[in-house]
Amino acid sequence: MRSVSVVGIGQLPVEKASNLSLRQLGGEAVRRAMEDAGVDRVDALFASNMLADEIQGQKHIAALIAEEANLFGVEALQARAAMAGGAAAIRVAFLSVASGEADLAIAVGVEKMSEGVATPALSKALDAAREVPDGATMISKNAELKRMYLDRYNVPEDGLVNFPVVAHDHARSNPFALYKKAISPGEVQSSRVVHAPLRLFECSPICDGAAAVVLAPSEQARAYNPNPVQILASSVVTDRFCIDDREDPLQLEAAHHSSYDAYRKANINREDIHLFEVHDAFSIMACLQLEAAGFAEPGQGWLLAVEDEIRLQGQIPITTMGGLKARGHPIGATGLYQVCEIVLQLTGRAGENQVRNAEIGMMQSVGGAATTVLTHIFGV
């Protein structure tokens, strides 16, 4: 299997409502990533999008974006894993280059949530035959997890507020972030209750965005980019579909096994990781991922936030450019934003958000209620 590296990245600013169409958003992200890699052609394009079926009435988005980016005749497919679709596109692009079928592949994610109502479509990541008829939504399932966590571990009601506070601090100097402003713990805890016990400022926002990365064989990477970033591991693991069927819903088995599978593939220890881009769609999910990946014992993840260990100088910096909460969570594009941010960190281009001596970065994307988890580890 060939080693694979990132040789180009492209991001558009996350916005509440973009002036660009779905097609244009995707095409522009591709163009930016290809310009960064210095290429005008790729062999294959793998696209991610979660909601265009409902919101834009559009399927078949990979071919649409390929055309918009003037990539006539290339391979173009869509990869999906609910909210982890962006990471799925990276996974398939990785397989494409690793296998030798493509010498240059692009993974692109796009979402334009501003044109419709996202919540019902997002709930389709749950079991439509069992959970949805019972009234479940993605928000209600995360609320359930938070309630369970606070109760079992005697965590104060405001125990998770530092997750969004830190994310917002990190977003301030990220030009692509939606919310470039700090928020206080008090503001989080006084924000309106969306779905008890979840408050508004613990939930990632509805927004538009697109991002892309170009992958090439590591052996040829420097021909495109003097500072390539290698993919050290790519892992996908699934759990029992519904959290109610799991032995312990607070133990994210898929996140745990995907993390440790990735450590093994990358031949590293958890301690070697300098930053961790978590899937903080909800604060509780970031907290549970830290525990699943081994950075904290069960019930102790929130303390990493309380003790500022998740900040840039902390033990395990997370959401270093704002995370899903403050950079924004344009669903199908999120995994691609995460890679772009890790690449900026590992190549010393993260500006005020730079994690010092960052050489190994991990990202994790979560589909549904942690049913499908993708972990990628990058290194320089």
Place this chain on the structure above:
Amino acid sequence: MRSVSVVGIGQLPVEKASNLSLRQLGGEAVRRAMEDAGVDRVDALFASNMLADEIQGQKHIAALIAEEANLFGVEALQARAAMAGGAAAIRVAFLSVASGEADLAIAVGVEKMSEGVATPALSKALDAAREVPDGATMISKNAELKRMYLDRYNVPEDGLVNFPVVAHDHARSNPFALYKKAISPGEVQSSRVVHAPLRLFECSPICDGAAAVVLAPSEQARAYNPNPVQILASSVVTDRFCIDDREDPLQLEAAHHSSYDAYRKANINREDIHLFEVHDAFSIMACLQLEAAGFAEPGQGWLLAVEDEIRLQGQIPITTMGGLKARGHPIGATGLYQVCEIVLQLTGRAGENQVRNAEIGMMQSVGGAATTVLTHIFGV
């Protein structure tokens, strides 16, 4: 790159309305394919489905099917390319095994169209910002192509009737086919006009179905199956998204380039192919594919049908087990049915439908109005 072979197949009978749920259909196809391969575990599952977002209100189907098949903890992702999604799942499973990331991968397709109205959702394979607002549907675009073809080449109005006639003849002894009965040319030409000039019996039916295939490295294939079938080529090519933007809509560029790319990868000539599973969602599409793949000159494809050259003993047998028209076209599952049928042919298990001395078979799947085309070539 590792050579990849099919070591197990599983099909469910195509039905107008299955008693099984979406989840059960997918799980059962997986179980059958795994039983055929003699395995109780795979490393990865790649799923295809086009319409569950709308019809069942279900996304995230790969993890759902994995759970239903008791494949706890495996990788599970969905691959998409509009109506060619089944072939996309095969493509990604192929990349997964070829790269070395998986030693056993399963591609599964499922569709349950009986629970909703498919036509509007199918139209989302067209450009939702341009074609759909103008009133286009998949049926209207294929009607347009047929009109153009009849007019340009002075083909009689009943010039394409042998495509469905032959498909139905071939379906009669296929236990998995929806329509196991012959139809006459007169019946086709007197069937009701669905969208002028397309008649009902030229269109593939709305139906339910699921099928799956297990892939393994060719080097290890005989450990699972005494008669493995090798994937000689896997190719994906896209065209201009809208047919109105193409220089000549009757020249299916993506089908042409994908076919010839596949011949090159398989290191064969077109003449070496013993059977060709086309994407006969509409008769005109089968006809245009025969031309694009080089089996007939432009404007001559229909004559292959008229002269019975598409039958089992003909120059290029197509739809050998009924094709999309008569076996049925449960969209997301169709590509998987095509592979299963080619495997039966190449291993001498096609019964009354056996193509004599069949050693090389090709399948082609079409997404949208031939916007995305996947070609796979198999050999023994």
